Amino acid sequence: MTGHGDDRDRVSYAPAPLDRDATFYVAGHRGLVGSAIWRRLESAGFGRLLGRSSAELDLTDRDAVLDLFREHRPRYVVVAAAKVGGILANATYPVDFLSENLRIQVNVLDAARAYEVERLLFLGSSCIYPRLAPQPIVEESLLTGHLEPTNDAYAIAKIAGILQVQAVRRQDGLPWISAMPTNLYGPGDNFSPAGSHVLPALIRRYDEAAASRAPSVTNWGTGSPRREFLHSDDMADACLHLLEHYDGPTHVNVGTGTDVTIQEVAATIAGVVGYEGETLWDRTKPDGTPQKLLDVARLRSTGWTASIGLEEGLASTVEWYRSSTRTGSRTAASHVGA
Numbered sequence: 001m002t003g004h005g006d007d008r009d010r011v012s013y014a015p016a017p018l019d020r021d022a023t024f025y026v027a028g029h030r031g032l033v034g035s036a037i038w039r040r041l042e043s044a045g046f047g048r049l050l051g052r053s054s055a056e057l058d059l060t061d062r063d064a065v066l067d068l069f070r071e072h073r074p075r076y077v078v079v080a081a082a083k084v085g086g087i088l089a090n091a092t093y094p095v096d097f098l099s100e101n102l103r104i105q106v107n108v109l110d111a112a113r114a115y116e117v118e119r120l121l122f123l124g125s126s127c128i129y130p131r132l133a134p135q136p137i138v139e140e141s142l143l144t145g146h147l148e149p150t151n152d153a154y155a156i157a158k159i160a161g162i163l164q165v166q167a168v169r170r171q172d173g174l175p176w177i178s179a180m181p182t183n184l185y186g187p188g189d190n191f192s193p194a195g196s197h198v199l200p201a202l203i204r205r206y207d208e209a210a211a212s213r214a215p216s217v218t219n220w221g222t223g224s225p226r227r228e229f230l231h232s233d234d235m236a237d238a239c240l241h242l243l244e245h246y247d248g249p250t251h252v253n254v255g256t257g258t259d260v261t262i263q264e265v266a267a268t269i270a271g272v273v274g275y276e277g278e279t280l281w282d283r284t285k286p287d288g289t290p291q292k293l294l295d296v297a298r299l300r301s302t303g304w305t306a307s308i309g310l311e312e313g314l315a316s317t318v319e320w321y322r323s324s325t326r327t328g329s330r331t332a333a334s335h336v337g338a
Ligand SMILES: NC(=O)C1=CN([C@@H]2O[C@H](COP(=O)(O)OP(=O)(O)OC[C@H]3O[C@@H](n4cnc5c(N)ncnc54)[C@H](OP(=O)(O)O)[C@@H]3O)[C@@H](O)[C@H]2O)C=CC1
Pocket: 027, 028, 029, 030, 031, 032, 033, 034, 052, 053, 054, 055, 057, 058, 059, 060, 079, 080, 081, 082, 083, 084, 104, 123, 124, 125, 126, 180, 181, 182, 183, 184, 185, 188, 189, 190, 197, 334
C-alpha cells in the first residue's frame, strides 16, 4: 500500500468516459479547486452536478453526509472539501487541520463506499512527502522520511485519506483514485493575510502597496524556498482527465514540473501589479519546506500536461482579485484567519 513501487509501470486506463447524465458530487464546490472542477465539469457536459456549501452541509456531521448520499446516490465524487490554509495557519492550528480533515474525508469516503460510488477522486497535497525528499519528488517518496513540522498534522490527515482510498480498492475492488496537487492558485482563492497561501498573500500585499504607493512591502521568511505553482483551472482539467484515464492504486502527482523561488515569484507579482518599491523579508516567519517540486512523469504518462503558464495565470488572477474586491465577492470570507 501507499505506492512503494506497486504499480509505477502499470498505468491503466478507465474503460469508458464518464456518463454525462450521472449525478456527480463535488465536495467543496465553492472552494478554489472545487469551483474550478465545477466549471470544468459543466463545460464537459455534465448535467447533474451536486454541491453543498459548508453552511448547508457540514461534512464533519457524519449522519448528514450519509443522508446526502442516501438521497442523491451520486455515481461520481471528487473530494475537494478540506480545511485548507497556508504555512502560518497550518502551524498555528494543527489540531484543527488534523481533526477536521480526518472527519471530513472519513465521512465522505465512508458514505461513498456505503452507497457504492463508481468513481471517486480524493485530493491530497504535496505536503504529504518528507521535508527533505529528493527532488523532483516521486510518488514512491511517501513515508520515507520526516514531515515538515509546519504542516505535519495536515499531512498526516491527507496520508490517511490516501490509505483509505487504497484500502477500498483492495477490499471492495472499487476503482477509486487519489491525486496529489502541488501549490495551487487562481480565481476564488483565499486572500486573507493570515490564512492564505503565498501567491494570494503576495497579490494582495503588492496590489495594496501599489495603490497606496508604499515605499516597501515585507514578505515572510527568507524568500529562498522553492515552490511549484499550478493554476486551479489546470488542476480541474487534470482531475477530470485522471478520472477518465487513470485507474491505479498509487496516488498521482499533479504539477507543472517547474519551480521558482519565493523571491522570484514575488518579483513577478510586483511587476504584474506595477509595484516599484522595495521588498523586505521577515525572517521571524517560517520558510517551511526548502523545496517542493513534484515529479509529474506518472501524470504525463496518462497524456496530460499543464497549459497555463505562471505569468499568464498570475495576471488573470490579479484581474480576478481586483474585480472581486470592487464587487465584494468571495475573497476569503469562510477561511482561516479571515
Ligand atoms: N490550495 C492549494 O494550494 C492546495 C490545495 N490542495 C487540496 O485541494 C483541495 C481543495 O483545496 P482549496 O480549494 O484550495 O480549498 P478552499 O479552502 O478554497 O476550499 C475548501 C472547500 O471545502 C469546504 N469545506 C471546508 N470545511 C467544510 C466542512 N466542514 N463541511 C463542508 N464543506 C467544507 C469549503 O466550503 P465552503 O466554501 O462552503 O465553506 C470550501 O468550499 C483540498 O483537499 C486541499 O487540501 C492541495 C494542494 C494545494
